[in-house]
Amino acid sequence: MKTVTEGETKLMVPVEEKLSRKSTVFFNPKMELSRDISVAVAGLLKPHRVCDALAGCGARGIRMLNECGYGMDMTINDINPYAYKLIKKNAALNLKEKVTITNLDSNVLLGVDYEHGAERYDYVDIDPFGTPVRFIEPALRALNNNAILAVTATDTAPLCGTYPKACRRKYDAVSLKTDYYDESGLRILIAYLARLATKYNIGVTPLFSHSTLHYFRTYLQIHKIRSNRYVNEAIENVKYIQHCFNCFRREFRDLDELESFCECGEKYKTAGPLWAGDFADAKFCDKLGEKLSEKKEAIKLVELINLETDPGIRIPYYDVHKICKSSGISIPTMDKIMETLKENGFKAARTHFSGVGLRTDAPADKLVGVILGF
Known part of the structure; x- marks a missing residue:
C-alpha cells in the first residue's frame, strides 16, 4: 500500500504495476480527471442521497463527500472484501461526516423494493472494470426523478468497432471502425442507456459526456415524472449512422431511411443504434467549467466539449x-x-x-x- 493525495483527499491505494480484473483492489490513477469532474458535478448539483456502487478503494465517493462541502448522504459499496476494508480505512483517514460503507453486489444494493418504502438515490455512479451493462437496470430503478446516473465504460474496443460481435452481444448495436470510432463508441453507449431507460418509461438527458484515454463517461439526468416528452425525445435521438469509406460522407438516419449506396456510388456501411443528439448540455458545461476552478486539464476538456454542443455540428x-x-x-x-x-x-x-x-x-x-x- 501507499498513500497518495488526489484533490483535497488522502487515499491509501494498492501498489500494482498493471491493472486487471485479477487486481485485489481496483484503483486507477489515470482516472483522476474523471474523479475531478465527478466532484465538480456533485458540487454543482448537490445531490442528497449518493451511491458509489462499484467503489474500489472508495476514491470517487470519498472525494465527493470530502470535497463538496455540504451534507451528502453517501453510500460507498464494493463487493470485494479487501476493497471494503480499504474503503473503511480511507473514510477514517478523511471523513468527519457519516458515511455508509457496504460490502454487497451492487445489483443487490440497488435492487431493493422501492415501491414499499426504500429510499431512492439522487446520484448513482456505475464505474466498473469493463462493460457497465449488467449494472444499469437496478441503477435506473434506484434513482429519483431528475437524479443523475453517471456511467463509465472501459470496454472501448467493442464499442469502437475493433470487436463488433462483442458490441452486438453487450450493447445490441453494430459498431464500425471509422475515423471517428471514439465518438461513435460513446454515442452507442449513450443510446444503449437511453433505450434501456425508455423500456421503463424513463427519459434521459445527457448533461456531460466525454471520451478520455481508455474509457467513455456520461452523466445522464433521469426523468421519471411527466416523462413522456423526454422518452419521446430520447427515442427520436436514437438513430443509425451511414458511413462512406470512399468519400468520407456520414449521415445520421432513422431505421426506415437507411440507404444502400452513397451518392459517390460506394456501398454504405451502417453503425448503430447510436445517440444522434447532443452528448453534453451547453449551459451545464458553462457552470461545470466555473466549478472546476483550478483543474486546468478538466477545464480544457469542458471548454472543448462546450464548443461541440452547437446542434448545427452534431454530425461526427x-x-x-x-x-x-x-x-x-x-x-x-x-x-x-x-x-x-x-x-x-x-x-x-x-x-x-x-x-x-x-x-x-x-x-x-x-x-x-x-x-x-x-
Whole structure:
C-alpha cells in the first residue's frame, strides 16, 4: 500500500504495476480527471442521497463527500472484501461526516423494493472494470426523478468497432471502425442507456459526456415524472449512422431511411443504434467549467466539449490527417481550414475526441474541397 493525495483527499491505494480484473483492489490513477469532474458535478448539483456502487478503494465517493462541502448522504459499496476494508480505512483517514460503507453486489444494493418504502438515490455512479451493462437496470430503478446516473465504460474496443460481435452481444448495436470510432463508441453507449431507460418509461438527458484515454463517461439526468416528452425525445435521438469509406460522407438516419449506396456510388456501411443528439448540455458545461476552478486539464476538456454542443455540428467529426493522406497532400493548419469553412458560410469547431479532428456542418465533399485548396 501507499498513500497518495488526489484533490483535497488522502487515499491509501494498492501498489500494482498493471491493472486487471485479477487486481485485489481496483484503483486507477489515470482516472483522476474523471474523479475531478465527478466532484465538480456533485458540487454543482448537490445531490442528497449518493451511491458509489462499484467503489474500489472508495476514491470517487470519498472525494465527493470530502470535497463538496455540504451534507451528502453517501453510500460507498464494493463487493470485494479487501476493497471494503480499504474503503473503511480511507473514510477514517478523511471523513468527519457519516458515511455508509457496504460490502454487497451492487445489483443487490440497488435492487431493493422501492415501491414499499426504500429510499431512492439522487446520484448513482456505475464505474466498473469493463462493460457497465449488467449494472444499469437496478441503477435506473434506484434513482429519483431528475437524479443523475453517471456511467463509465472501459470496454472501448467493442464499442469502437475493433470487436463488433462483442458490441452486438453487450450493447445490441453494430459498431464500425471509422475515423471517428471514439465518438461513435460513446454515442452507442449513450443510446444503449437511453433505450434501456425508455423500456421503463424513463427519459434521459445527457448533461456531460466525454471520451478520455481508455474509457467513455456520461452523466445522464433521469426523468421519471411527466416523462413522456423526454422518452419521446430520447427515442427520436436514437438513430443509425451511414458511413462512406470512399468519400468520407456520414449521415445520421432513422431505421426506415437507411440507404444502400452513397451518392459517390460506394456501398454504405451502417453503425448503430447510436445517440444522434447532443452528448453534453451547453449551459451545464458553462457552470461545470466555473466549478472546476483550478483543474486546468478538466477545464480544457469542458471548454472543448462546450464548443461541440452547437446542434448545427452534431454530425461526427472528420479526421483531417486521414483526408490529407488519402489525397496525398500536406496537412494545412486546423485554424486555416476552420477559417476558410467559416468564410464560406459553414460552422466549424475542434473536438475533444482528437487533436486532428474537426466538426463542421459542411458536406464531406465541400470539406475535402477546402482542404485540397491549400
